[in-house]
Amino acid sequence: MSTNLAALFPSINLLTECPVNIKENVHIFHNEFNNTWMTVERKELTARDYALLTSLFKEIQPTLFSNDSISEKWIQFLLKSGPSPLKEDCDIRIIQLHLKTDDILKSDLNQAVQAYFNDAMQLIFISTHEAVLIEQKASYIHTFDDFSSFIVALESDFFLKVKIYIGKFHSTATLFSSHFIKEKEWFNKGLERNHAEQIYTMEKTFPINLIEQMSDEMKQVIRKEVLEPIEFDMELLQTVQLFFENGFNASVTAKKLHVHRNTLQYRLTKFQDITGISVRYFDGALVSYCASLIASEDEDKAHN
Helix, strand or coil, rough: CCHHHHHHHHCCEEEECCCCCCCCCCEEEECCCCCEEEEEEEHCCCHHHHHHHHHHHHEECCCCCCCCCHHHHHHHHHCCCCCCCCCCCCEEEEEEEEECCCCCCCHHHHHHHHHHHCCEEEEEECCEEEEEEEECCCCCCCCCHHHHHHHHHHHHHHCCCCEEEEEEEECCCHHHHHHHHHHHHHHHHHHHHCCCCCCECCHHHHHHHHHHHCCCHHHHHHHHHCCCCCCCCCCHHHHHHHHHHHHCCCCCHHHHHHHCCCHHHHHHHHHHHHHHHCCCCHHHHHHHHHHHHHHHHHHHHHHH
16 A cells, blocks of 8 residues: 555655654654554645545644644544633534635634634644634524635635534533544545535445445445446436435526536436436435445546
8 A cells, every 4th residue: 555655645755663754745644554654745635635545544743733721622622622712611613614725823713713703613733634612502602604605705805615414413511522532534435425515424425335334235236226337438427416406496406517407307207207216306306316426436446
């Protein structure tokens, strides 16, 4: 595997001991199987590369952004089951931010969060590409649209490109780190498998996890009944996938595909004629959506 990784990432450095000094311009990963470490320059990793590596290896989190005591307490609480930094138990949720820009300035993101959320969110940097917003449950709960507008504001006003994962509320009195680590894992899978999304949730990443848990026998049934008849036509599969993800809204789906609505209708009809499955009904759409995810999974495996 190390030879393959070296071919993909020329800057990779394999180590038998964990490096003491963590540089700002590298990621450090721990291979727990053979107890070795590797460093890779951040500029060589795309979001997909990063998601893949973090799914295979444990990232050693740098503390260059977390030198203040409050940030360090939150990191200990979220990642290592440390005590809650809050004085009283309450319900909180974590909004994860994946930062696509290498030269992100902490002050810029702090300014953006303060301008948009005032004091409703606390920003904590975890690593050079990761930060979290901590939201306490209150009378007003920020919505999906709020976070969508926040992303637009980051891009237009601060030229920052981010993807986010909206977590669920849990009590700080519970084993909160286990909730966060699971959400972090789901976020990484979403980044790896569904690149087009900007906002991820449990609901959006659940189908990806469902496909991963599906038996090989069931996957083979879907390949035989859906994928083979359409000859793994990725254009058709992308069409039915977006039609499902956009709530069977033809206008929105056509807009996202950058095609005329008549073209969309033609593709959906063609898919039904070949497979006998109508994606206009939920049961047919669900099977077709699973087929599109299996095809993407097969394609990723073929390229790796």
